[in-house]
Amino acid sequence: MSVWEGIGRVVKVAEGEAVTTETEAVEESGAVEESGDTDAPDRPPARSRRRRFLLGGVTVVLVLAGAGLLVKAQELRSTPAAANHALTDTEATTRVNGDVSSALAKIFSYTPDGTGATGRSARELLGGRAARQYTQLFAQVRERVTEQRVTLTTQSVRSGVVSLDGDSAQVLVFLDQTARRGDHKPVTSAAQLSVTARLRGDHWQIVDIKAR
Structure with a gap:
């Protein structure tokens, strides 16, 4: 599997997780409204927190993949075939x-x-x-x-x-x-x-x- 294929799979999986967490966040929000609990401390919604976490994870994967591509390109340039x-x-x-x-x-x-x-x-x-x-x-x-x-x-x-x-x-x-x-x-x-x-x-x- 190539580096680009690996990135594509990670992004697809991440997109699927984002849909799931958005659904769960809506359900959790509805549960809070029904219970009428107004004393909960102020904090970012679960949906926002998970989205930031997910975005950070995808960014790390892309950075690592990009670094891998640079290393691979350098190896190709230094091979005897590239010099020939x-x-x-x-x-x-x-x-x-x-x-x-x-x-x-x-x-x-x-x-x-x-x-x-x-x-x-x-x-x-x-x-x-x-x-x-x-x-x-x-x-x-x-x-x-x-x-x-x-x-x-x-x-x-x-x-x-x-x-x-x-x-x-x-x-x-x-x-x-x-x-x-x-x-x-x-x-x-x-x-x-x-x-x-x-x-x-x-x-x-x-x-x-x-x-x-």
């Missing part, structure tokens, strides 16, 4: 997906005569641990690419932002890669990467890459 803007900020999520997918396609695509352009793209699009990893890997691959005339084409086929909090994002990306060595038949394979990205100026830079 991938669930609410469509524009930012689309931008992260686009930047990360484009960056992966550039750094994992090269031709025998175009490794220099690939290296320049990596220096711009990668940072942190990802940049160090890529530099080491590409240094090992670069010579073989030229000698064996290897061409690699990478395309992002699907990506999803797992979390987005301020300038940090976690993205899951599925890639299709096609490699051709010289005149040999091209070979296609799939890859799945978990990517950490950071917002740098007006674009998202990849700072960590893990194969899944």
Whole structure:
């Protein structure tokens, strides 16, 4: 039962009690008039006293319920789901997906005569641990690419932002890669990467890459 449903039930019960006490108060008033007792001390009518008591009780319930709502709202705002803007900020999520997918396609695509352009793209699009990893890997691959005339084409086929909090994002990306060595038949394979990205100026830079 929600907080609002609980309040509704309390108010309905209170309204029912108010009707009952008003009827009893009328009966008590009639009994006093019939007895002709004029020596009773002056005091507020029973109906008025009970109504004030009832109103005070309902007020307390509403105040407590309101406090409960405030606490619940604070809990919701502090949960990881509330901080994850991938669930609410469509524009930012689309931008992260686009930047990360484009960056992966550039750094994992090269031709025998175009490794220099690939290296320049990596220096711009990668940072942190990802940049160090890529530099080491590409240094090992670069010579073989030229000698064996290897061409690699990478395309992002699907990506999803797992979390987005301020300038940090976690993205899951599925890639299709096609490699051709010289005149040999091209070979296609799939890859799945978990990517950490950071917002740098007006674009998202990849700072960590893990194969899944």
